[in-house]
Amino acid sequence: MNMNDIMSLIPLWILSSAAILIFFSISIKRNHKVIFVITVVSLLVDFFFLTSYSIKHLQPVEPLLIIDGFGVFNIGLILLTTLVVVLISYAYFEQREERKEEYYILIILAALGAAILVISKHFASLFLGLEILSVSLYALIAYLRKRERSDEAGIKYLILAAFSSAFLLFGMALVYAATGSMEFAGIAAWITQAHEMPTIVVAGFGMMIVGVGFKLGIVPFHMWTPDVYEGSPAPVTAFIATVSKGGMVALLVRFFNTLNGYQYTTFMLVFTILAIASMFIGNILALRQNNVKRLLAYSSIAHLGYLLVAFLAGEKLGMEAVIFYLVAYFITTLGAFGILATLSDKERDAELLEDYRGLLWKRPLTAIVFSAMLLSLAGIPLTAGFVGKFYVLAAGIQTHRWLLVIILVINSVIGLYYYIKLIAIMFDQKQAARTSQELHPLVYIVSSVTMAILVLSLFWIGVNPEGMMTLIRDVVR
């Protein structure tokens, strides 16, 4: 490992050192504010470093990692998303009495894991990143341990994630056994040479799909999603929905492109079925939900299905669409869970539909922001979600995937129903009495500014997506 390699890994160093720094800081004195500031600053420094240094020094770090435009973009996205989650978390955990400082260590470690995941080009680093991410998530999900459903969610995730990791490992082992390589490029080279894929490799990839599918929460590996979404603290849910899933998507894109998986009809068929099933089951199960977190969980299953449509479309436009959709989806999801977090109180999260009744008349701005986020999820113009959906449809039509595109349209309409239902409840005239505890005004300012930034970027990307498109196109190239 030479100097250049060390320099290019600095974004990862910064995250790890931040975690250690917080660790020591806690052992000296517990102070929520200080820890919060350390976290925010280190994320910002990391992002700054990424955009000023890493972007100019793109190179592989043999044999495990590769720092390329795609990787840098995704790390940047992960860092910013984590930053937003942290900003939301401050107010959320401030009103809860439990020990809140360790939360920040975990979330930084989770971000580290995701960052490794998106730049890995080797099974070892892939697994390393995935496990760092997962292990942090086990703890994060059950963080508010006094709550009724926390343990359930944590244990459920633990068991299922471990199970799926085992599948992934076994799959990797089979692939390695046949190809003798753990590097993506090496595997690709072997397969091209072999002309025909032996059963053992196919089985290996099949098992890996199970592992990946679990992380993405697509049907039929989606069972954990609603329970975990419901049981986790709202900011953690936001993190799972964005960083954890997005990191996996980025990895999948890299792996599939290196292998040029588009030529294997079997895999395309499998992913097509997964996409269709995710869209339909996600949306249909969301229809009857009375719990907003579960509703968003099912909606996220459907959205991963939409994302797979762009992924399946492939080619350059498809890749652009995947990334653009991820960006739009990240902003929207963060916004939605951010609002959920700000409305939550000490006992429970604001997760029932009834909590939102008449919100528009009580807290107009909050309701409008939440509506904007929901409309973005539904893919209505003026929002980023619309441009994302447009991109996905364009990619699908360009490669003539008519079946997927038409199913996507049908599902958008089904999805519309429950998004509007939620909006209609907020606009209802009857008001639910629900007030949260008063905190120091500064706490609210942090949350409000975060939400304001999110909603502005939502509209900015929705109305003027050119800048983001250009950026993404450079990254994909």
Place this chain on the structure above:
Amino acid sequence: MLLALLILLLMAGGIASGFLARVSHAACRWLALITVTIAFAIIVSVWIDEGLSMTQTDSWLRDLYIPWIPSFGIAFHLAMDGLSLLMLALTFFLGILAVLVSWKEIQYRVGFFHFNLLWVVAGITGVFLTMDLFLFYFFWEVMLIPMYFLIGIWGHENKQYAAYKFFIFTQASGLLMLLSILALYFIHGEQTGIYSFDYFSILGTTLSPETGRWLMFGFLIAFIVKLPVVPLHTWLPDAHTEAPTAGSLLLAGLLLKTGAYGLIRFVLPIFPEASASIAPVAMLLGVVGILYGAMQAYSQTDFKRLVAYTSVSHMGFIMLGVFAFNELAMQGVVMQMITHGISTGALFVIAGVLYERIHTRDILRMGGMWKKVPFMGTVAMIFVMASLGLPGLGNFVAEFMTLIGAWQANKLFTIIATAGLVFATAYSLRIMQKVFLGKNIEGHSMTDLSLREKFILVPLCVVIIWLGLFPQQVINAARPTVANSMHAKNHTAIHQEAQTNHVKYTSAFTLEKGGSHEHE
């Protein structure tokens, strides 16, 4: 610039009046009123500027082109021709009335109401002006959401259901249109190497009959749901009935017209062969709509629902006229779009006025009102007569022209459609009979129209009579567009001059696939 200004003015006015309501409700109403009035004044001044007779050949009066998302070849391209001008004049005229009609009716969340009202109008303005297919879809959706809120928040008893139904119907059909738009975009791009959503370049696309038909269905579905044509009309009675008066006015007067506009502007010119091939079916649907709407209207007891079904019936004439493929019928369609907007809008206003006084829409519980409110009765009489197609009023001209045109295309359908006029007489007279004549069973006592209400209804009367007696100006204004819609190739030629001035296609695909020679 003027065109973008119109839309911006309405949007800004909407936001401003939304906030102003926190200070004073009256100020908010006045601001909304002034905003729409300014927009109306601008359009009228453009009309006067162009000369009221408008007989020149170049159909494009104003044009604005700003690149928006160059990666996809999307531009903020607005252009106005005679048809757009007419539709905009109607839009702002009804917009003014919509603000006025809500003056007393809406007492709840006034700011948000006017915000939505102005944004609906802004969205509709965009739809009537845009010459970029992506932008068209964009505005098509933008006008839905505020309309959804108008129905869902300020509507009557069953408002949630109606609002859902309205939204989901239009959204679903709109998405199919988006698919067609995208497919056209890629087909056109592959043919020419120029990836652009611009209307005038898309017009030149050659499509195989099979593809052309499929893509046309995407557009057609979106437009005939909006229009609505019979099997897809079920959202309309609910939405019209449950909406507040201003909402019904905008729905009947303008939103339905966007469907007709879309047929004339997009379906016929872009898919001339495909639309010719389905013309008999489309005309049949039109005729079915005329008869079915009329029969349904006759059997309703809810005033607003009755009027809603008359819309279904009247919109049947539009289908009939558009797919008759001749200039006369098409002129009739344009007339029908305007006169129906005025006459049906007015009937909804009367329904609203009655509802404010006696709090029911059930016509069986009304009766004998003429004695109490002779002025209202007279006004209602005029619009009922307009609705049944009495000569001298606008609707007669429209339907007469449509029928003459349709006769050349299909004699049988025309005869049946003419029978529809008889049904129209039946349901229209039933309104007068049940509401204003007969006995006042429940002993309602009520006051005649207030000054504000007169101010709304009298201009409507004047316009409908004017349209009936001097329709030539409208016909002149619409003629170039109408003529071009049947010869799409001319359309492009006429616009070529404007095109060379500003259109630079720099889409990502152009760079990628077209190679260096396409790239400037």
